[in-house]
Amino acid sequence: SQTIHQWPATLVQPVGSPLSLECTVEGTSNPNLYWYRQAAGRGLQLLFYSVGIGQISSEVPQNLSASRPQDRQFILSSKKLLLSDSGFYLCACRLGTGAYEQYFGPGTRLTVT
């Protein structure tokens, strides 16, 4: 079965600093990968998804970006963090064709100060 790792688990960064969150997946090949954000007390917001290496689709325009340098690696980045970027970031994967459910990683808690 698949396992999703996210690093780091928690992060406190000042406004204007860069960001890099990493997601890696084990136990599957060629998954669809997704980045979500949960702001405090709110639901899930899809930020980016990827159907393959180098293929990124953005759902919400913002100062974040995503990259997929390897089949099972998905990275969320920012050049300059805003206070509004604080939240809980979740990576998810969908396994191959015929499956629609997504499996989630443990998340990264980001606090921008």
Next chain:
Amino acid sequence: AQSVTQPDIHITVSEGASLELRCNYSYGATPYLFWYVQSPGQGLQLLLKYFSGDTLVQGIKGFEAEFKRSQSSFNLRKPSVHWSDAAEYFCAVAQSRAAGNKLTFGGGTRVLVKP
């Protein structure tokens, strides 16, 4: 466009009592439906899913859900809740025809369990 509504933001239930969480969806085709649970500070865990067939689906942790096409609902139930069921629950529908096979999530229902 598809949407998912969870009418109850918070529900408080006594330990040992039954629980039902409501979910209504709007989707033009046969929906693929899911329930997830999220404990504080953790990721989402898949409780159960419905694709087709029997409209009553069983999931993990003693949960079940019933798909009712006529009511566009997919309500989650548990006969007797445990204190460990205190969490947030999300209903979701798969956008099977959309690029990326994205999920549309409801806003979530937070469940509090009284001793």
